[in-house]
Amino acid sequence: MYQLGAKWKLWELQNVFQKEVSSITLRGYSKESPVSLPADFYAFEKRLSVEKIASKYCPTRRDVYFEIKRGIKQKSVNRTWGQTAGYLIEEYCKGLLEYFHKLAKNPEGLYYQRIQELVDEYSQSFWTTHARKIQDLRKKASNSEETPERLFFLLQQTAKYELVLLGADYEFSQNSGLEFVPLIDSIPIKFDPETLTIAPDEHLGLGKTTTPDFIIMSPMPVMGDLKSGNSLKSFHLNTIAGFALAYESQHKVNVDFGIIYFLETHSKQMNFAQSYVFVIDDLLRKQFLSTRDQLYKMLQSDDDPPLADAKDYETHCLFCKYHAKCYPEG
Numbered sequence: 001m002y003q004l005g006a007k008w009k010l011w012e013l014q015n016v017f018q019k020e021v022s023s024i025t026l027r028g029y030s031k032e033s034p035v036s037l038p039a040d041f042y043a044f045e046k047r048l049s050v051e052k053i054a055s056k057y058c059p060t061r062r063d064v065y066f067e068i069k070r071g072i073k074q075k076s077v078n079r080t081w082g083q084t085a086g087y088l089i090e091e092y093c094k095g096l097l098e099y100f101h102k103l104a105k106n107p108e109g110l111y112y113q114r115i116q117e118l119v120d121e122y123s124q125s126f127w128t129t130h131a132r133k134i135q136d137l138r139k140k141a142s143n144s145e146e147t148p149e150r151l152f153f154l155l156q157q158t159a160k161y162e163l164v165l166l167g168a169d170y171e172f173s174q175n176s177g178l179e180f181v182p183l184i185d186s187i188p189i190k191f192d193p194e195t196l197t198i199a200p201d202e203h204l205g206l207g208k209t210t211t212p213d214f215i216i217m218s219p220m221p222v223m224g225d226l227k228s229g230n231s232l233k234s235f236h237l238n239t240i241a242g243f244a245l246a247y248e249s250q251h252k253v254n255v256d257f258g259i260i261y262f263l264e265t266h267s268k269q270m271n272f273a274q275s276y277v278f279v280i281d282d283l284l285r286k287q288f289l290s291t292r293d294q295l296y297k298m299l300q301s302d303d304d305p306p307l308a309d310a311k312d313y314e315t316h317c318l319f320c321k322y323h324a325k326c327y328p329e330g
């Protein structure tokens, strides 16, 4: 997804943040410390994904230890309303762009009114094909904001807004009459798995491949992730830093900016998704790299990491896939 404002911001960014960008030193293609995985950790034969390093679900990283070191795999389940909503939002956005990608091949008559009708049609069909998940979402609701109807209303409004802006963007760039034709082909966002799959160089100590949610290819590569929830979290930025380092190592080009497309699911006001655009500076890069090193250090130890703090029980442990392992008594 994409907003006209964000695109304008992207063009501006290169000028506005020239100083910050020129001070970035930790590039993914560098084989120096701290970019390369420290030699001491190479002996540990398993490699970690960007998401595993950055996402920090368990505050003590016990979940990663169980999975990677002890080989105890648990199927991921969307236990909370937020996790289930996040899955549906991602599916909805990807499907919407694919749907419009097909229509854009023959854009005649895709004016504003028609876009509204098409978004409604798409949403109805999505609702039918994802009926079980939507039912699941309904069961997990714990307050009046957590209804599938409200979530879908927000998604539909966001979709209309985005597609109309895409059309306006195209028309402005063509300097022709404003018919609001959303020509997805004309925008530089890549969602296809082939472009998205990054194969990082070995010195980063990452898994063989990694995939951000989307990449904007022009006017420069920008790593993108789609997120939802109550608020933007710092680990979201950390994930983008990992993707940027990985991309730089493979393609030997600089990735200076990241974008998080965030849909706030619990706002009391009517809201649209927001694009957060930021410089992937050395501070963010260092944060990702030091999290990577700490995790490898922990995995070399023979002792299980401690349980998470009691204050994290209700928010983390209760919904964790390793709950039964950490709390066998129930």
Ligand code: SF4
Residues within 6 Å of the ligand: 057, 058, 059, 060, 061, 062, 063, 306, 307, 308, 316, 317, 318, 320, 321, 322, 323, 326, 327
């Ligand atoms: S149950 Fe709690 S302590 Fe155990 S892995 Fe999950 S979050 Fe960590």
